Amino acid sequence: MQRLRKALPEGALLSKPEELRPYECDGLTAYRQLPLAVAIPETVAQVQEILRICEEVRLPVIPRGAGTGLSAGALPRKDGLVLSMARFRNILAVDPLNRTARVESGVTNRAISEAAAPYGLFYAPDPSSGVACTIGGNIAENAGGLHCLKYGLTVHNVLSVKIVTAKGNLLTLGAQGFDSPGFDLLALFIGSEGLLGVVVEATVRLLPRPPSSRLILAAFPSVESAARAVRLLIGRGLMPAALEMMDNLAIRAAEDFVHAGYPVDAAALLLCELDGLPEEVEDQIALAEDSLRESGANFLRLSSSEEERLLLWKGRKSAFPAVGRIAPDYYCMDGTIPRRAIPAALRRIAELSNAYGLRVANVFHAGDGNLHPLILYDASRPEELERVEKLGGRILELCVELGGVITGEHGVGAEKLDPMCLQFRAPELRQFHRIKTAFDPHGILNPGKAVPTLHRCAELGAMHVHQGKVPFPEIERF
Amino acid sequence: MGNEDEDQDLTAALAEGMRQAHDAKTPLYLIGGDTKPFWGRGVEGRRFSLLGHRGVIRYEPTELVLTARAGTPLVEIHRLLAAHGQWLPFEPPSFGSAATLGGTIACGLSGPARPFLGAARDFVLGVRVLDGRGQVLRFGGEVIKNVAGYDVARFLTGAQGTLGALLEVSLKVHPKPPVSETLARKESAEAAIQLLVELAAQPFPLTAACHDGERLFLRFHGTEGALQAATNRIGGDRLADADSFWESVREQTHPFFSEPGPLWRLSVPPATLPLAPGRGALFLDWGGAQRWWKGLAEPAMVWNWAREKGGHAMLFDSGQCHRQPIDPDLLSLHKRLKHSFDPEGILNPGRLYETL
Ligand SMILES: Cc1cc2nc3c(=O)[nH]c(=O)nc-3n(C[C@H](O)[C@H](O)[C@H](O)COP(=O)(O)OP(=O)(O)OC[C@H]3O[C@@H](n4cnc5c(N)ncnc54)[C@H](O)[C@@H]3O)c2cc1C
Numbered sequence: 139m140q141r142l143r144k145a146l147p148e149g150a151l152l153s154k155p156e157e158l159r160p161y162e163c164d165g166l167t168a169y170r171q172l173p174l175a176v177a178i179p180e181t182v183a184q185v186q187e188i189l190r191i192c193e194e195v196r197l198p199v200i201p202r203g204a205g206t207g208l209s210a211g212a213l214p215r216k217d218g219l220v221l222s223m224a225r226f227r228n229i230l231a232v233d234p235l236n237r238t239a240r241v242e243s244g245v246t247n248r249a250i251s252e253a254a255a256p257y258g259l260f261y262a263p264d265p266s267s268g269v270a271c272t273i274g275g276n277i278a279e280n281a282g283g284l285h286c287l288k289y290g291l292t293v294h295n296v297l298s299v300k301i302v303t304a305k306g307n308l309l310t311l312g313a314q315g316f317d318s319p320g321f322d323l324l325a326l327f328i329g330s331e332g333l334l335g336v337v338v339e340a341t342v343r344l345l346p347r348p349p350s351s352r353l354i355l356a357a358f359p360s361v362e363s364a365a366r367a368v369r370l371l372i373g374r375g376l377m378p379a380a381l382e383m384m385d386n387l388a389i390r391a392a393e394d395f396v397h398a399g400y401p402v403d404a405a406a407l408l409l410c411e412l413d414g415l416p417e418e419v420e421d422q423i424a425l426a427e428d429s430l431r432e433s434g435a436n437f438l439r440l441s442s443s444e445e446e447r448l449l450l451w452k453g454r455k456s457a458f459p460a461v462g463r464i465a466p467d468y469y470c471m472d473g474t475i476p477r478r479a480i481p482a483a484l485r486r487i488a489e490l491s492n493a494y495g496l497r498v499a500n501v502f503h504a505g506d507g508n509l510h511p512l513i514l515y516d517a518s519r520p521e522e523l524e525r526v527e528k529l530g531g532r533i534l535e536l537c538v539e540l541g542g543v544i545t546g547e548h549g550v551g552a553e554k555l556d557p558m559c560l561q562f563r564a565p566e567l568r569q570f571h572r573i574k575t576a577f578d579p580h581g582i583l584n585p586g587k588a589v590p591t592l593h594r595c596a597e598l599g600a601m602h603v604h605q606g607k608v609p610f611p612e613i614e615r616f
Numbered sequence: 617m618g619n620e621d622e623d624q625d626l627t628a629a630l631a632e633g634m635r636q637a638h639d640a641k642t643p644l645y646l647i648g649g650d651t652k653p654f655w656g657r658g659v660e661g662r663r664f665s666l667l668g669h670r671g672v673i674r675y676e677p678t679e680l681v682l683t684a685r686a687g688t689p690l691v692e693i694h695r696l697l698a699a700h701g702q703w704l705p706f707e708p709p710s711f712g713s714a715a716t717l718g719g720t721i722a723c724g725l726s727g728p729a730r731p732f733l734g735a736a737r738d739f740v741l742g743v744r745v746l747d748g749r750g751q752v753l754r755f756g757g758e759v760i761k762n763v764a765g766y767d768v769a770r771f772l773t774g775a776q777g778t779l780g781a782l783l784e785v786s787l788k789v790h791p792k793p794p795v796s797e798t799l800a801r802k803e804s805a806e807a808a809i810q811l812l813v814e815l816a817a818q819p820f821p822l823t824a825a826c827h828d829g830e831r832l833f834l835r836f837h838g839t840e841g842a843l844q845a846a847t848n849r850i851g852g853d854r855l856a857d858a859d860s861f862w863e864s865v866r867e868q869t870h871p872f873f874s875e876p877g878p879l880w881r882l883s884v885p886p887a888t889l890p891l892a893p894g895r896g897a898l899f900l901d902w903g904g905a906q907r908w909w910k911g912l913a914e915p916a917m918v919w920n921w922a923r924e925k926g927g928h929a930m931l932f933d934s935g936q937c938h939r940q941p942i943d944p945d946l947l948s949l950h951k952r953l954k955h956s957f958d959p960e961g962i963l964n965p966g967r968l969y970e971t972l
Contacts, residue, residue: 235813235887280763314926315883319939325770329763346819373678375791417841474759506760546761561764565751572956
């Protein structure tokens with residue numbers, strides 16, 4: 139601790155319980171733990187020095203951006219140091235000629251787009267948390283957003299990162315051009331949840347802002363017909379900028395909250411945004427409206443002004459807090475399934491919801507099959523959270539069973555270690571651990587997150603068998 | 617699907633072959649259609665062919681995902697997608713009709729659309745791969761959004777078989793936009809870069825931009841309305857037979873590439889000036905971000921130039937490709953990662969770098 143204190147400016151090392159309190163959890167507040175201490179460095183050299191010291195004494199380091207993560211990726215350990223990148227807030231350069239921005243890792247998505255706006259450019263990945271979350275956290279989670287159907291995830295929009303390794307070395311992955319010599323380490327690093335290095339700087343791509351964006355709201359009498367519309371739109375060659383679905387419970391909660399004019403009796407609602415040149419958008423609207431009607435939409439509304447577009451989005455964008463008003467607590471899940479399985483998934487989720495006696499609202503990225511079931515509960519009731527976690531686990535099992543994955547954009551963190559055992563077998567997990575060791579031989583960076591130990595999975599497997607049912611008998615076991 | 621009589625799954629035999637090579641520490645030279653030996657350094661090793669392991673396994677057009685075995689000919693995949701109005705937006709160069717899906721992804725090749733629609737690795741969703749121990753591993757999946765585990769599938773793209781032999785690849789595919797148009801304008805290369813800077817900052821549906829030394833070629837894809845709007849505003853001569861022009865750029869059959877001699881590939885930020893490290897014929901692709909340069913220069917000088925510009929360079933000479941040296945810290949990380957997939961160093965040793 140003394141060495142850390144010396145390495146940092148005055149006041150940049152916190153260790154009193156009341157100072158540590160704000161760092162005890164991230165966006166997944168059900169998981170809490172006070173860290174040993176929190177370091178808030180200001181320079182790359184300080185980050186390097188902190189890591190050198192921690193590596194030497196084998197002190198776990200938990201990198202942290204804004205702490206909005208939803209899988210307890212930034213959850214502290216009582217024997218570990220939280221490394222907050224909150225002071226890395228500078229936009230180092232915006233290059234309008236090459237359409238890139240070079241930023242420190244604590245800069246928010248919103249701040250990048252604001253800096254790019256004077257040039258008619260924007261940074262595409264737009265997680266709903268974009269006002270607060272940092273580019274470092276986005277890179278660690280490979281964050282998506284409402285518009286990633288057309289514009290891609292973080293991995294598609296970052297050209298280069300500077301990282302500090304566990305040993306304190308500064309490395310550049312990627313390049314300012316479109317590729318780099320050697321392995322694609324940037325692709326490996328993005329989504330590595332703070333286990334492979336600490337991001338201190340990133341160069342991101344900026345895109346021209348589309349001059350025209352129009353939003354179609356379509357209401358459906360059944361979830362099936364809305365899901366059919368999703369497949370028809372994509373099958374006909376449309377590439378909406380965003381394609382979002384809400385079920386009845388979510389529609390009602392959102393409408394009560396923001397009065398966006400959503401039809402509250404609809405079983406499902408689709409929000410389909412089309413953008414580009416005005417002429418292109420006109421062509422696409424015609425095709426989209428036909429497809430929506432053909433699939434059974436009984437109500438269509440096309441935004442005719444920017445105010446109207448924003449109003450229609452407002453319901454979707456405030457869906458989480460809106461759901462927060464109809465129950466004391468909610469738990470947000472994040473699995474991806476093939477689009478064709480959307481109706482089956484929602485049906486099975488409804489069955490599970492009944493079986494567990496917990497309400498579930500669905501608001502999700504339908505265009506890329508990324509589900510966000512919100513399980514409503516009351517944390518003050520004893521054992522209710524436990525039931526919620528069981529239901530959540532069943533929903534993720536369901537995603538794997540339907541050919542999907544246990545997390546689409548929120549990451550594994552500390553939360554989804556058990557479901558990871560369903561997704562991967564021992565040989566893949568072993569390879570993940572080897573990759574970790576290649577970057578961080580003593581395992582000091584965010585240890586215990588993202589990749590479960592083989593031991594944990596073996597125990598879990600044994601437990602499942604013990605209860606008389608292996609969840610996926612067709613999947614090879616170890 | 618495809619040529620079913622020729623489709624076959626050789627996973628078991630390939631894994632057995634790999635295990636034997638691992639036990640005997642026999643270096644292997646992995647090959648698919650053998651169309652791209654020049655895309656790396658020569659490999660001394662026993663030939664390990666993936667050509668017979670072929671066939672499209674799953675393709676559902678409305679899922680926008682295709683999964684095929686590594687030995688599947690690229691032309692077969694193009695044909696299948698075209699029959700459903702879809703394509704691979706990264707337009708991989710094939711360098712010969714024998715090119716396979718596995719070889720294409722292993723080389724990480726992307727064509728003229730790369731800056732506008734994305735690179736090969738951007739479209740890779742999942743792989744099955746045989747590591748240097750002879751184990752079959754599966755990474756990624758068949759869905760668009762997936763952050764479970766490290767993104768090994770994308771990491772293997774472009775590693776040229778030095779980390780594993782790809783067995784299956786799942787790709788995101790896209791609907792092909794209904795119409796395309798190419799404009800040609802007489803411009804100097806510098807003026808072309810200037811114009812591209814202006815155009816790329818506007819939301820035109822640009823899908824390729826190159827300069828052959830005399831003319832700037834701009835390709836657009838989109839709806840009728842979008843194309844009309846874009847071409848009217850920008851202006852230039854409509855190029856007839858544009859498809860074969862872009863094919864010649866992609867496949868390097870354009871006359872620019874026909875003379876023998878060393879050829880540099882400069883990968884730099886698109887607006888980089890000066891255009892090249894020295895005198896010599898120049899062909900700009902990727903809107904300026906990929907430059908083919910026939911200059912005679914000391915490699916060290918070119919590598920320094922490219923590094924200073926924030927990019928890198930590759931030299932194609934006498935049938936081999938030499939990559940820009942990487943920093944020692946980074947190289948040792950490469951070696952540790954290589955070792956983690958291939959502890960005996962039997963997979964395409966030396967293909968990327970002499971010591972890797
Ligand atoms: C209301 C709300 C809406 C959200 N909507 C979305 C959404 O639409 N799409 C989406 O993808 N996510 C969404 N999220 C999740 C979250 O905002 C993202 O995962 C975000 O990228 C996390 O950024 P952060 O800076 O808060 O990271 P943190 O929560 O601080 O950390 C997340 C992980 O990244 C690591 N990390 C942080 N900074 C660094 C660094 N500099 N170097 C290395 N590792 C680092 C941490 O160790 C941790 O594992 C939402 C969250 C909330 C609360």
